[in-house]
Amino acid sequence: MIVTAMQGADSAQIQADLARLGLWAKKLEGQGSTQFVVAAHSSTVALETISALAGVSEVRASTSPHPLVDAQPKVIDFGPAQLGPGVAPVVFAGPCSVESEDHILRVAADVAASGATFLRGGAFKPRTSPYEFQGHGVQALKWLRKAASENGLGLVTECMASETRDDVAEFADVIQIGSRNMHNYSLLQAVAKTGRPIFLKRGMAATVQEWLAAGEYCLLHGAASVAFCERGVRSFDPSTRNLVDLGAVALLAHVHQVPVVVDPSHGTGRRDLVNALAKAAIAVGAHGVMVECHYDPGEALSDGPQALLPEQLRTLVADVQAQGEIS
Ligand code: PEP
Ligand code: MN
Numbered sequence: 458m459i460v461t462a463m464q465g466a467d468s469a470q471i472q473a474d475l476a477r478l479g480l481w482a483k484k485l486e487g488q489g490s491t492q493f494v495v496a497a498h499s500s501t502v503a504l505e506t507i508s509a510l511a512g513v514s515e516v517r518a519s520t521s522p523h524p525l526v527d528a529q530p531k532v533i534d535f536g537p538a539q540l541g542p543g544v545a546p547v548v549f550a551g552p553c554s555v556e557s558e559d560h561i562l563r564v565a566a567d568v569a570a571s572g573a574t575f576l577r578g579g580a581f582k583p584r585t586s587p588y589e590f591q592g593h594g595v596q597a598l599k600w601l602r603k604a605a606s607e608n609g610l611g612l613v614t615e616c617m618a619s620e621t622r623d624d625v626a627e628f629a630d631v632i633q634i635g636s637r638n639m640h641n642y643s644l645l646q647a648v649a650k651t652g653r654p655i656f657l658k659r660g661m662a663a664t665v666q667e668w669l670a671a672g673e674y675c676l677l678h679g680a681a682s683v684a685f686c687e688r689g690v691r692s693f694d695p696s697t698r699n700l701v702d703l704g705a706v707a708l709l710a711h712v713h714q715v716p717v718v719v720d721p722s723h724g725t726g727r728r729d730l731v732n733a734l735a736k737a738a739i740a741v742g743a744h745g746v747m748v749e750c751h752y753d754p755g756e757a758l759s760d761g762p763q764a765l766l767p768e769q770l771r772t773l774v775a776d777v778q779a780q781g782e783i784s
Contacts, residue, residue, distance in 0.1 A: 458495040458507075459517045459524055466491070466512030474510045478502045483677065485525075494524065494677065523669045525676035526683070526715055533682035533716050535654050536630030537611040538574050540684055540716045540744050546781040547745035548573035548774050549613055549656075549718070553760035554582050554590060555597035563752060565604035567767040572774040575611040575631070576604060577747060582759060583617055583637050590758040595621070598628040605630075613656050613747075619647040626651035636661050636688055636723075639671050649678035656747075658686045658720070665705050669713065684716040685709055686747060687738075689724035698726025698763070701734055703741045710742025717742070722749040722763040731765060732773050739780040746777055 460475065460482065462468055468484060468491045475482045475493060479500030482493035507516045521527050532541030540547050550573040555561045565576050580597035582590065593600075598614065605612035615633040616625040625632055631654045638644050639660035648655060655675045659668045668685060675683045687706050689699025701724035709717040721734035735746045751757045751764035765773060 458499075458504075458519060459528065460493040460495060460507060460513055461515040461517075462491040462493070463512050463514040464490070466514075468512075471510060471512050475507070478506065480507070485677070497522075522666070523673040526669050526672045527713070529676070529682060529715065531714055533654070533684065535682055535684060535716070536575070536613070540718070542710070542714075542742075542744065544744075546739050546743070546777050547575065547718070548777060549575040549577045549745065549747040550750050550765075550770055550774075551575075551577035552579075552751050552757065553749050553764065554579040554592050554758055555600055556593075556758050558600045558603075561597070561600045561604040562607070564750065565608045565610060567750065567752060567770060569608035569610055571767070571770040572778070573610070573770070575613050576601065576608070577613050577633075577749075579759075580614055580625075581617040581621060583615070583635050584759070595624050598624055602628040616644070616648050619644055622647050622651060626653055629653065631656050634658060634671075634675075639663055639668065642671075642674055645671060645674040646678040649675045649680040652679050652681055654682045654684070655680045656686055656718070657683055658688050659690070659702075659705075661689070661691050661699065663690075665708060669715070672715070682716075684718055684745075686718040686720055687724070687743075688720040688747075697724070697730065699724050701725065701738075703737060706738060706743050707741040710744070716744050718745040718747055719743045720747040722747070722760070722765075726763050728754070728763055728765050728769065731763065732769070732776060735773055735777050736780045739777055739784050742784070746773075748773060 481496040555578045582592035611630045613631040633656040636658045672683045692700035719738035750770045754761040754764040
């Protein structure tokens with residue numbers, strides 16, 4: 458249940474009145490309004506009783522386990538962009554990992570020339586092997602910020618640990634939670650507390666309900682907004698790196714009506730399939746795509762086989778925009 462306070466109402470008094478009725482409420486300070494999310498294990502109280510409390514303007518009953526995700530605007534503010542139905546698809550593009558200052562400056566220029574809106578790139582890399590390149594850390598965040606700002610791009614980058622959250626929040630417009638961390642609830646809370654929008658990748662074996670619940674953590678703990686990114690789930694078939702679950706994308710876009718993005722780079726692991734899956738993603742209702750690119754994929758420090766060349770990125774952005782117009 459969500460209880461909305463009237464403008465200027467005494468929110469401490471409302472919270473005390475709710476507690477008196479046995480309703481355990483968490484206060485949320487939103488844009489221009491104060492709301493209380495009432496925990497599901499609270500007492501059962503008639504909606505009229507709550508509506509009659511001093512200072513309460515609206516009471517919305519919800520049996521959904523993710524009421525804040527449901528209550529997000531259909532089109533969310535997402536850093537410098539808007540994401541959702543009826544606005545042009547948003548493209549997030551960049552290298553898998555930031556390799557040097559020159560590297561990210563050059564890629565950012567390619568990304569800007571393609572017409573994409575956001576620069577992506579890992580400063581902290583979750584690698585399966587501890588012997589693989591782990592990212593340049595805080596130094597890479599500074600390079601990313603410079604590259605994004607000089608090229609008029611928004612910046613999304615992953616936060617892997619609470620200890621580096623403040624550094625990531627200082628430089629990024631949007632904070633990415635990677636697939637491996639979707640279930641890391643203490644990290645979700647820590648990142649949400651920065652108030653930044655969150656780009657929430659689906660855990661590689663997460664159900665849609667678990668994914669939505671992770672989004673609920675983000676909003677409950679202060680994230681400005683949350684977008685859900687399908688990046689492929691584990692499957693029985695190694696022919697592609699992962700299995701891009703476009704059914705789940707359609708479910709999120711059309712049934713849950715939440716902002717959803719697809720990452721066909723990690724989804725397929727092959728640059729020759731990225732464009733086809735990006736167009737398919739927009740056709741089934743995705744509001745954007747995230748793709749990896751590199752001017753010299755053979756030399757990339759990570760994920761070279763799935764990186765688009767600059768001209769392929771330009772084609773992809775044009776194709777995605779054209780698909781957005783007919784979808
Ligand atoms: C990434 O986008 O850099 C990444 C590591 O992706 P994922 O978390 O989906 O594996
Ligand atoms: Mn990658």
